Amino acid sequence: MSPGTTVRLIAAREVRQRLRSKLFVGTTLVISALLTVLAALPALLGVFDPDEPAVDQPAEEADLPRLGVVGAMSVAERSAIEAAIGPIEVVEVADVDAGAAALTSATNDLVAVVVPGERVLVAPSGQLLRPGSVAATRVAEALALGELFSEEPDRVGEVLARPSLPVEEVGDVDPAEATARLVVANLGVVFLFAVLIMYASMIINGVIEEKGSRVVELLVATVPVRWLMTGKLLGLGIVGLLQTLTLFAPPLAVLLLTAGEAIPRGVGGLGVAIAGWFVAGYALYAVIAAGLGSLVSRPEEAQAVLTPANVLMIGGYLVGFLAINAPSSTFAVVASFVPFSAPYAMLVRQALAAPAWWEVAAAAALTLSSAAALTVVAARIYEGGILRTGARVRLREAWRAG
């Protein structure tokens, strides 16, 4: 019997056993249904309906913004301000102190208080005009403009009506796509982390099941340990992919059907990148989990022995998040080639920084070849640890015995 047949038999058993677990299948289906409902929610709520304004427009008959004025305001100044922020109602204010008190009182209904030729007062809690806001700056500029043209108020309108210089956009990045890519980068990193942690845990429990139930001695009497490990990893990998598809394919399909036009082009390819990095990341972390799992015999020891793998996974995840903030930085570029962080960092770069195809290929090759090298190491540890039931086996002892 060829190694392929044996590995296939072992993998098939893993798949059958997992799919027979009502808890596993039930939980997966329930979560998938919840995600599908969530994906359908925006469509149900009409978020993507182009005929409906997304945000309520202010009603025309609504009260005008009330602007406090200390002293007199010239016609030119008022025209300039209304040209800048729209029609206003002017409210006389006795002095600067009274203006400040009005703005900071609990019952304030003034958007700002202006002292023509001097200053503009705004409150941090202001609805329209806040410190540092564009509108506040425009009021201040309008006031200055109004003062400048106080003798010729008609020119204020003329100046403000002059067409502004055209602003041209270069490059082909659609802002909607840029936002979508940022969202995908964030979700992709979280997704990778969640599934890698989940399957590493599933693998370690699978290894412990065989070791704890002692069936492993019966198995290794007829199957080389490496084939056993490979079959297990392959089987659980298939279960992982099936579960991931079950979890995410229905909600994605719903999202595409209901909001296909709202999803910018170019984002779809990132789905393929996420799937690819899942496979590479799984290959890398799964072998580590299998090797470490062979050191213990009881499920309660699983998390303790998995700590080194968890540290690597959490490290990769954090690196991924740092890379989102600076996807073109040297840090992100280097991290995208380091095998343990590559699945996260290269995914982020693919979403946000357009790396060359060869960079992606090289990162994938590095990750997969590291997984292959680690397979040899993990198989030796697995070989040395898997038959030693009872107390936890030290890594060094397992290595020597393997």
Add this chain to the structure above:
Amino acid sequence: MLVLEQLQRRFGDVIALDRLDLEVVAGELCGFVGPNGAGKTTAMRCAVGVTTPDAGTVAWEGRAVDLEVRRRIGYMPEERGLYPRMRVAEQLVYLARLHGLRSAEAAANVEFWLDRLGLTARRDSPVEELSLGNQQRVQLAAALVHDPVLLILDEPFSGLDPIAVDVMSEVLLERAAAGVAVVFSSHQLDLVEDLCRSVAVVDAGRVVLRGDVRELKRAGDRRLRVAVDGDPGWVAALPVDTEVVARANGEVTVALGAEADPGEVIELARAGGPLLHVRLEEPRLSELFRDALQDRLPR
């Protein structure tokens, strides 16, 4: 023929196997006995390839035990183990297939052994729901389901009730009669004596007694079991080449060396008082075992 030759295995400072030799021919039912820690399990693990010896060779029919040979060995590990949540028949089919059987062949063999071992009604139960006795039967079926030419069973009788012991004994005899070489370890020496054609006694990592059970008994020191209604002090005058090996319930067991005369011992006993009974017997296997290990075992 299974040949273990000069097997050596060390675990840290502990020498588990010390140039152990053993040969078992096809059709032979060989009992593998020895005190705890003598090296039985390690030797058996080496034979099936689960443990690699530091030195020495394991061969079947003149060929080193490689993967191909290992697929034709039926093995029952000392630490019993099956997938607890897997169903009985499915598990046996899986194990048969790992040993290289085709699907249909595996299914047919599984049905045969389930029927033979009285497990048909539990074929679809998860193993963990079976009684311990039935789990043992499934474990035996796992060792047999692929038609092995060599059976290596580590303590197959341990934990069995008398009925299960009978079933296990029958199956082992049947397999040996069918030409399978069978080696099993056990601490139940009377059972080994009744069941086995040959025996190997292992101690401190090497075989210290090996041969046909009947011949070994014939060649061993005969036992004279004497009970006297009187002073047991007569044993103080026992002649050379004789030795008291046991006293129980007023009966004294005297081992007689090759030169010893049983009549002389009986005369001595009679001097101590009226004889209640006298039996001259070949030694039991357990006595041969003690003889072989006499330097190390307490009397």
